Amino acid sequence: MQRYSFATIVTVKDDVPSATHLPFLIKQRDDKVVLLSHFAKANPQAVDMVDNLALVIFTEPHAYISPKHYEKVENVPTWNYLAVHAYGKCTLLDGEENKAALLKETIQFYEADYLKQWDSLADSFKKGMMKGIVAFEIVVDDLQAKKKLSQNRTTVEQRNIINQLKKSDDTNQRDTADYMSHLKP
Numbered sequence: 001m002q003r004y005s006f007a008t009i010v011t012v013k014d015d016v017p018s019a020t021h022l023p024f025l026i027k028q029r030d031d032k033v034v035l036l037s038h039f040a041k042a043n044p045q046a047v048d049m050v051d052n053l054a055l056v057i058f059t060e061p062h063a064y065i066s067p068k069h070y071e072k073v074e075n076v077p078t079w080n081y082l083a084v085h086a087y088g089k090c091t092l093l094d095g096e097e098n099k100a101a102l103l104k105e106t107i108q109f110y111e112a113d114y115l116k117q118w119d120s121l122a123d124s125f126k127k128g129m130m131k132g133i134v135a136f137e138i139v140v141d142d143l144q145a146k147k148k149l150s151q152n153r154t155t156v157e158q159r160n161i162i163n164q165l166k167k168s169d170d171t172n173q174r175d176t177a178d179y180m181s182h183l184k185p
Helices: 096-111 114-120 123-131 155-166 171-181
Strands: 006-013 016-023 025-029 032-040 053-065 078-092 133-148
Touching: 016 032, 025 096, 032 078, 032 096, 053 171, 078 171, 096 114, 096 123, 096 133, 123 133, 155 171
Parallel strands: none
Antiparallel strands: 006 016, 006 053, 025 032, 032 133, 053 078, 078 133
16 A cells, blocks of 8 residues: 555545545554545545545556466456555544645655755745645555455466566566565465
8 A cells, every 4th residue: 555555535425426546645553554645625525525434445556467378278368456445434634734744744755855845835835735635534444455466377377477577668567577476376
């Protein structure tokens, strides 16, 4: 989750699901996982999520798997992937101090070098920017993980797939190969 922290938050209002793609910070608080992020205030989901259950979907890495890697001709393409579904209740992080702390932590995580520039900006600018966001956290009460990494394939087929994915220019494919390499047969 921390490595692939750009995720999709899904909430439901009046039986209609809404989804927004957001960067998340993942924290450990006591024995709980806590997800922190912010919406643009103009996003209707920012209002709808308050005190409601949310699903946050982390998906990466993933890779198309061609049947050319298989020993038998009678096969079809598939997809290898890792995914984590985190469920929990959304709680607002109200107040300028909480928003400022979240933004500072977010900058520190995603681009620490920008923090110096952020700190040098006028307070009036930063306060104006913070008025345009809704900061929140989700204390995760259900965490589900799924991996499909060709575990059902033969050792030869797995090696073929890993070798092919490692040669790719696509980071996702190389990362998928790396995760596959760590599976125990």
